[in-house]
Each structure stands twice: as C-alpha cells, then as structure tokens.
Amino acid sequence: MILPFWLGLGLAHFVSWLCRGCSAWRSKAMQPSFLPPGSAHATYKEAILFFLSETAPTSAYSSPARSLGDTGITPLSPSHIVNDTDSNVSEQQAFLVVVAIDFGTTSSGYAYSFTKEPECIHVMRRWEGGDPGVSNQKTPTTILLTPERKFHSFGYAARDFYHDLDPNEAKQWLYLEKFKMKLHTTGDLTMDTDLTAANGKKVKALEIFAYALQYFKEQALKELSDQAGSEFENSDVRWVITVPAIWKQPAKQFMRQAAYQAGLVSPENSEQLIIALEPEAASIYCRKLRLHQMIELSSKAAVNGYSGSDTVGAGFTQGDKYVVVDSGGGTVDLTVHQIRLPEGHLKELYKATGGPYGSLGVDYEFEKLLYKIFGEDFIEQFKIKRPAAWVDLMIAFESRKRAAAPDRTNPLNITLPFSFIDYYKKFRGHSVEHALRKSNVDFVKWSSQGMLRMSPDAMNALFKPTIDSIIEHLRDLFQKPEVSTVKFLFLVGGFAEAPLLQQAVQAAFGDQCRIIIPQDVGLTILKGAVLFGLDPAVIKVRRSPLTYGVGVLNRYVEGKHPPEKLLVKDGTRWCTDVFDKFISADQSVALGELVKRSYTPAKPSQLVIVINIYSSEHDNVSFITDPGVKKCGTLRLDLTGTSGTAVPARREIQTLMQFGDTEIKATAIDIATSKSVKVGIDFLNY
Incomplete structure (x- = not known):
C-alpha cells in the first residue's frame, strides 16, 4: 500500500485509538485486491505504527528521515482515473447573461450576451478618449490611485487625468500600467506580491487587480441595466475572466481571489466565475467566423465552393487540426485543437506553449x-x-x-x-x-x-527580436507529430494586427496551412470568452501542462530504489520521497475525468487534513527530490461539519480531483456519513 508523509499523531493517543479500532483493519478496502499488481506497499497497521510523531498535526513536511509526518492521514486505495463526468458536474445555475472580461496586458474590455440570444454578442460601449487612428473598443489597462491610495480611474480616463497633472503633483499619484505581466514573471507569486507604480511606490497587486475587476463589474452592470430598462443584479450574471494558457495555477488562483475581493462572485458561489484560457476563447470564436469576416494570408489554396456566408467550420472535416496563435501585449500563447463533428467540440492535441513574446x-x-x-x-x-x-x-x-x-x-x-x-x-x-x-x-x-x-x-x-522568438517557437511546435498536419493557423490578439508579424508568419508557414486573421482580431478573445461562458463544456479534452502528485513511502526494494532513500523503522525497510503521480505532463484529460483517492484521518476527531502537492514539467518523475520537482500547493480537507453522533474508528474520505478544466478542482465526501467535505486547493499560500 502506498503511504504518504502526512501522519502527525501522538504516541499515547495513537495506541489507545489503535486498540479500540483494530477490527477496522480487516475492511475490504485493505485487501490485496486493492493493490496494484506486484506492489510491495506497507499494510495500514505497519503504516500507522511507523508514522508515530510527537509533532503537531499541522507541522510542515521536511523529509521523513528528519520529520516523520505532515497532517495525520493514510491512504485507503491507490490512485486511479475514472471517467465520471456526471459525478462532478453540479446543476448549472440559470444565468440571464454572460459577461466576459478580457483583462489584457496593454488593453482590456468586456462583452456580453444574453443566454436567450447566445449568438448575439454585444461589445462594451465605446470608451471616451483614445488615440487618433486607434480603435477604442478596448481601453488601456491603466489604473490611477490617489495619493491616499484610493481608486480614482481606469483606462483612458486614468491616463488622461494623469497626463494633465502638474509634474510635481503627479509624483504623489500612483499610476500603473502593463501590470498583468507581473503574474507571469513572478516565480513566487503570493497574495502579498507587490506592484511598482510609475512614481516608484509599492502597492499590493491583489488590490490593483481587484480595483480593475470592480471597475469592469460596475461598468457592465450599469450598461446591462440601461439596456434592460431595469436594474441588473450581480447574481444574474455568469462572469468569465480571460488569462493566458501558459499561466500556471498560482496566477489563475490569484485572478480568482481578485474577483472575490472585487465582489464579482463569492467563494460560496465560485461556479459563477469561469476562468477562460485566451487561445481557447479565440479558437471557439474562430470556428464560427464567416468567410467574409476573415483575412487569408497564406498561399495555400482555399477549398472551393464556399460562399461568404459560410463559416470557417464549414471547411472542417472530422479530425481536422488547427493552431491558434494568440499574440497579445505581454505573451504569445500557442494551442492546437482538433475538431469533433457534428457537435463541433474541441480536443486539445498538445499542451499550451508560448512565452513573453508579446508586443x-x-x-x-x-x-x-x-x-x-x-x-x-x-x-x-x-x-x-x-x-x-x-x-x-x-x-x-x-x-x-x-x-x-x-x-x-x-x-x-x-x-x-x-x-x-x-x-x-x-x-x-x-x-x-x-x-x-x-x-x-x-x-x-x-x-x-x-x-x-x-x-x-x-x-x-525593434520588432525583429520579438517576431523571431514567435517564429522560432512556432517552428518548434510544427515539429511535433500532433501538429505536423494542421489545416489552419489562426493569428489572433492585439499584436496580430501588426503587418510585420503577419508577413513573418505568412512567409514561414504560408505553404503549410491556411493562415487566417479575423477582421476584428483585437476582439477575438473577448467574443470567444463570451461563447465559452455560454458553453463551458465545448473543450472536451485538454492536456495537462505539468505532472502533479504527492510524496509517499513505499516498501524498499533492493536494486530498484537508491540506497540514500532507505529508511529502516522497527525492522521494516522503507523507500522515502517516492513521487505518487496524479497525472503526467502533456497527458490527455477529458472534461469530467476524475482522479480518485481515499484517505483516512489518523484519529476520528481530526478536523483538518493538509496534503502537499508537487509538480514537474517532466513526466518521468520518481521522487519528489528529483531535479525540477517542486512543492506547488496544498490540498486541504476540512472535516468540520461531517462528524455525526457515532464517528467510526476509521473514517474514509474519498477525494475526487479534476484536471481537465481550466482550473484544477476537487471535491470530497465522508463515506461513513455521506456528507460533503469542504476541499481547498491552494497554490498561493502553501
């Protein structure tokens, strides 16, 4: 049986508990039929006896050889993946409207669609201000705080007010722009991460992002209320926020926390907010483009027989592949999708790649x-x-x-x-x-x-280094077997408007596939995010960007395990630091596909279980100490509220983790009481 490093139980309490509940060890969950073929894992009795620790249940993990145990749990069954879509899909709330916020590095905006008219997407009102010759259906991602650090204005209004300030007075105001990149470039992102204003003063990033989202919330609700002729409630809205696909989980969680602080949604109604990946949103929109709504750059001949009213999708056949190149202000995201007909569902063929190659x-x-x-x-x-x-x-x-x-x-x-x-x-x-x-x-x-x-x-x-990086990244992508036969390349995002980038992409790949640019290229992600909010299940299969797992103990096998991992306790030989994998990097994961785990608290009265999560960019990981493996978060199981009048000596907590959505999600249930367990996955405060 696989054993984790999470037991923190006092000796006296443990012995008393073990004597009272020894009959529990004969449960079906611990019979050999639950073990993988050829496994040499410890029995539960051996596991519990080994993980004796006088440290507090919340003590941090260092290494089993130095600090035995984290939080007092032991597994009941090995991990496995099941296709159980229905079990993790809650009943969808009936929203009246979907509002998407495209929070860009250089410019931002919102769009919406009423659920009764899903094909009719309304882009926000034109912004006041703007530069001559520059479309202003978006507004600059700029924010201005007063000298007292109170929100003053956003977008063109912030920029113009700041411009008109006396130079000496301007030094007291906090003006921030292009701050979204901080979430991508900060390796140790936390809730306390700072941003630097133009005057050099520091301000909390979470505060700035929350101010920006609150601004869009107020603007959108006002426009919706004006259009409807009556006041729109926030509960009527499903919110969608776009993020780059190459963002890691901490940055996505940060945006969600900012949305909570801004009042878009509450943690209790978390499903009211969806995080959309920018190239996915663009992909969803591009499928629905009419041929007269796009510009074709490639020399690859188009399929004959289509009229201007046909959609791009009319040119798709079952299994066709295409690449979306989302070139924005801060990053370039590349994603590869395959079309599934007749529904038009999408399957991700290769994990999202890209880098800081924006304008x-x-x-x-x-x-x-x-x-x-x-x-x-x-x-x-x-x-x-x-x-x-x-x-x-x-x-x-x-x-x-x-x-x-x-x-x-x-x-x-x-x-x-x-x-x-x-x-x-x-x-x-x-x-x-x-x-x-x-x-x-x-x-x-x-x-x-x-x-x-x-x-x-x-x-x-000045353009050359950035464009060269994009082309090089695309060349590497086209070398992958999954990408070599793509039919279309969609060039989207604000930077896609640059003729120099268009020419470079056309010259490099125009003879391999059809290169298409939507005419409203700067609004592609925004409109696609609305469509995604209306149908979040349209992306049926994604690729995991990283390998995820936890640290466990296995029985030591001579010749298989390295000597430095050997730990002997009470005559039993253990291999420490074993990486127990949830999912591999670039593994295909269907929407609703679940990784199941069952755990039991070390004592019936235990109220909190905290499990460390590790990640790696590589898939062939053996130990949590391997190069490139790092602790990336925690899984927290809150058992308060699940205890009944008669708590069994051994409680089984079944945990279901979902890796096929835009965010990693988890649910859990106390098997004995059939009550839901509150679960939190934290990539920011671990």
Missing part, C-alpha cells in the same frame, strides 16, 4: 535604444522624476509602432515631451540633438520640431 517586447527594444542614445542612468532617472512625461513618450511611440509596415518608406516621427528635452539638458549639460550626434545611431535623427525621426528599417529592427 511589449517592441517597447523594451525602444527603451534599449533610448538607453543607447541618452544613457540608461538618465532614462531611469527620468522615469522617476517625470513619470507622467515618460507615459506620454511611450504613448507617442505606441502610435508610431502601429504604423510600422514591411513596405513603408517614409520615416516615423516620435514626439519627445518638452520635459524630456528640458530635463536631459539639466541632467547632462548638453542638448538632445548633441546626444543623437554623439550616439552613432545613424538611423535615428533629430527634427527641429522636437521629434525623433526613425527610418522604417530602424522601427522594423
């Missing part, structure tokens, strides 16, 4: 160019001393960045704020024009109108 990479290259011309020390000081002017400079660059194109011949002019020119002269003692002459950067010139004049080649060079 922010172009901004970073521009910043490096400014370092080269004016000096890194000056640029960093300018950001701190003139934060509003730095924002103005990057807004000016964003406008010119959107004008970059492969066939452009005339220069692009970027206006430098007056405060930049003035502060540089005070900082260096000479002019901006002098700096340009001395920098040896030939492709950037100075204009007497106070502008940097960049040649088209200079602007294109």
Whole structure:
C-alpha cells in the first residue's frame, strides 16, 4: 500500500485509538485486491505504527528521515482515473447573461450576451478618449490611485487625468500600467506580491487587480441595466475572466481571489466565475467566423465552393487540426485543437506553449535604444522624476509602432515631451540633438520640431527580436507529430494586427496551412470568452501542462530504489520521497475525468487534513527530490461539519480531483456519513 508523509499523531493517543479500532483493519478496502499488481506497499497497521510523531498535526513536511509526518492521514486505495463526468458536474445555475472580461496586458474590455440570444454578442460601449487612428473598443489597462491610495480611474480616463497633472503633483499619484505581466514573471507569486507604480511606490497587486475587476463589474452592470430598462443584479450574471494558457495555477488562483475581493462572485458561489484560457476563447470564436469576416494570408489554396456566408467550420472535416496563435501585449500563447463533428467540440492535441513574446517586447527594444542614445542612468532617472512625461513618450511611440509596415518608406516621427528635452539638458549639460550626434545611431535623427525621426528599417529592427522568438517557437511546435498536419493557423490578439508579424508568419508557414486573421482580431478573445461562458463544456479534452502528485513511502526494494532513500523503522525497510503521480505532463484529460483517492484521518476527531502537492514539467518523475520537482500547493480537507453522533474508528474520505478544466478542482465526501467535505486547493499560500 502506498503511504504518504502526512501522519502527525501522538504516541499515547495513537495506541489507545489503535486498540479500540483494530477490527477496522480487516475492511475490504485493505485487501490485496486493492493493490496494484506486484506492489510491495506497507499494510495500514505497519503504516500507522511507523508514522508515530510527537509533532503537531499541522507541522510542515521536511523529509521523513528528519520529520516523520505532515497532517495525520493514510491512504485507503491507490490512485486511479475514472471517467465520471456526471459525478462532478453540479446543476448549472440559470444565468440571464454572460459577461466576459478580457483583462489584457496593454488593453482590456468586456462583452456580453444574453443566454436567450447566445449568438448575439454585444461589445462594451465605446470608451471616451483614445488615440487618433486607434480603435477604442478596448481601453488601456491603466489604473490611477490617489495619493491616499484610493481608486480614482481606469483606462483612458486614468491616463488622461494623469497626463494633465502638474509634474510635481503627479509624483504623489500612483499610476500603473502593463501590470498583468507581473503574474507571469513572478516565480513566487503570493497574495502579498507587490506592484511598482510609475512614481516608484509599492502597492499590493491583489488590490490593483481587484480595483480593475470592480471597475469592469460596475461598468457592465450599469450598461446591462440601461439596456434592460431595469436594474441588473450581480447574481444574474455568469462572469468569465480571460488569462493566458501558459499561466500556471498560482496566477489563475490569484485572478480568482481578485474577483472575490472585487465582489464579482463569492467563494460560496465560485461556479459563477469561469476562468477562460485566451487561445481557447479565440479558437471557439474562430470556428464560427464567416468567410467574409476573415483575412487569408497564406498561399495555400482555399477549398472551393464556399460562399461568404459560410463559416470557417464549414471547411472542417472530422479530425481536422488547427493552431491558434494568440499574440497579445505581454505573451504569445500557442494551442492546437482538433475538431469533433457534428457537435463541433474541441480536443486539445498538445499542451499550451508560448512565452513573453508579446508586443511589449517592441517597447523594451525602444527603451534599449533610448538607453543607447541618452544613457540608461538618465532614462531611469527620468522615469522617476517625470513619470507622467515618460507615459506620454511611450504613448507617442505606441502610435508610431502601429504604423510600422514591411513596405513603408517614409520615416516615423516620435514626439519627445518638452520635459524630456528640458530635463536631459539639466541632467547632462548638453542638448538632445548633441546626444543623437554623439550616439552613432545613424538611423535615428533629430527634427527641429522636437521629434525623433526613425527610418522604417530602424522601427522594423525593434520588432525583429520579438517576431523571431514567435517564429522560432512556432517552428518548434510544427515539429511535433500532433501538429505536423494542421489545416489552419489562426493569428489572433492585439499584436496580430501588426503587418510585420503577419508577413513573418505568412512567409514561414504560408505553404503549410491556411493562415487566417479575423477582421476584428483585437476582439477575438473577448467574443470567444463570451461563447465559452455560454458553453463551458465545448473543450472536451485538454492536456495537462505539468505532472502533479504527492510524496509517499513505499516498501524498499533492493536494486530498484537508491540506497540514500532507505529508511529502516522497527525492522521494516522503507523507500522515502517516492513521487505518487496524479497525472503526467502533456497527458490527455477529458472534461469530467476524475482522479480518485481515499484517505483516512489518523484519529476520528481530526478536523483538518493538509496534503502537499508537487509538480514537474517532466513526466518521468520518481521522487519528489528529483531535479525540477517542486512543492506547488496544498490540498486541504476540512472535516468540520461531517462528524455525526457515532464517528467510526476509521473514517474514509474519498477525494475526487479534476484536471481537465481550466482550473484544477476537487471535491470530497465522508463515506461513513455521506456528507460533503469542504476541499481547498491552494497554490498561493502553501
């Protein structure tokens, strides 16, 4: 029998309990028929006797050789996976409307659809403000707090108000932008993770994300109420929040916690909120595109015989595969789907991949160019001393960045704020024009109108590192057997609007598959997220991004287990640190497919069981001490409220874990009382 490192039971209490309940050991659950063929695991009596510990039930696990036990449980049966969709699908609440929030790195927005009119998707009202020539059906992901750290404004309103502040006054206000990337780049994300405002001051990330979601909640409910002619209640809404597919579980949990704090939903009604993966949302929407709603880049001939009113799906046959390239501001997500007809359900063929290759990479290259011309020390000081002017400079660059194109011949002019020119002269003692002459950067010139004049080649060079990373990642993906026969490549996301990226993708893959760009490419994820909220079961099969499991003890086998893992206790030889796998990286998992485990508390009165969860990017994991294996979270079973008047000496707690959804979920039941057990999976506070 497989044994975990989770027993923390005082000796005197244990002996008393064991004497009273020894007959329980003859239960069917412990007969050899429950063991895997050829297993050499301990009996339960051996397990309990071995895991004697005088530490508290909540003591943290270090190693069995150093601290025997975590929280007082022992398994009743080995893990196995069952297809039990109905058992874990609660009755769906009847929502009147689905509201999706596309929380992007550079821009955000919301859209909605009434459940009685699922095909009619309404994009939020046009935002006030915006830049000339830039679509403003989304608003910048920017937030402004007062000097007292109270929410002031979001989006264009925040940006414009901050722009109009006196430079000295602006230093007191907290302005944040592009902060979503913090959740991807922070390896040790917690509820206390900080963000840095433009003025250098720190603020809790959870607070900022909650403010942003609360803003969208209020905007959406107001618009819904105005349209309906009566006040819309939050309970009428199913909320959907989009996140990159390459985000790990802590970042997804963080967004959910922010939604709780923002009042979108409560932990008691967690099913009211769905986390949608951005490329999946795009995939769902792209299936329904009419042919006149898309632009085809590839040289691959389209199938003849379709009219403009046909959907892309009309060109699908059973088993067709396609790639979705979601290129946004912060990240690029790649996902591969296979169509299942006639329902149009989707199956993920390869685990989502990608990286930080969004359009922010172009901004970073521009910043490096400014370092080269004016000096890194000056640029960093300018950001701190003139934060509003730095924002103005990057807004000016964003406008010119959107004008970059492969066939452009005339220069692009970027206006430098007056405060930049003035502060540089005070900082260096000479002019901006002098700096340009001395920098040896030939492709950037100075204009007497106070502008940097960049040649088209200079602007294109800023795009090259980011685009090269995307193309290289796509080439690696196309080498996989599951991807080699894809029929379509959908290029979506805000960065997909860039002609330079479009040309690069077309040149690299246009002869392999049909490359399609939706005409409303910047709203593809937003609209797809609404469709996902209306039908969360449309993705039937996903791939696990990581291997998950727990640490256990096995009986030591000479020649199989390494000597350093040997632990002898009361004459019995044990192998420590064994990785007991729940699911493997890149393993296909159907929606509703469950991993079943049964545990028993070390004593009947125990109220809480906490189990450490480990993960790895590799699938051939043997021990929790293997390279790349790390503790990633905890599974907490709260047994309060399940105890009856007669608690059996040995209580079986059956736990069901689901890995086929966008978030890892778990439920549990006390077999003796048939009562539900409160379960929590925590990837942030473990």
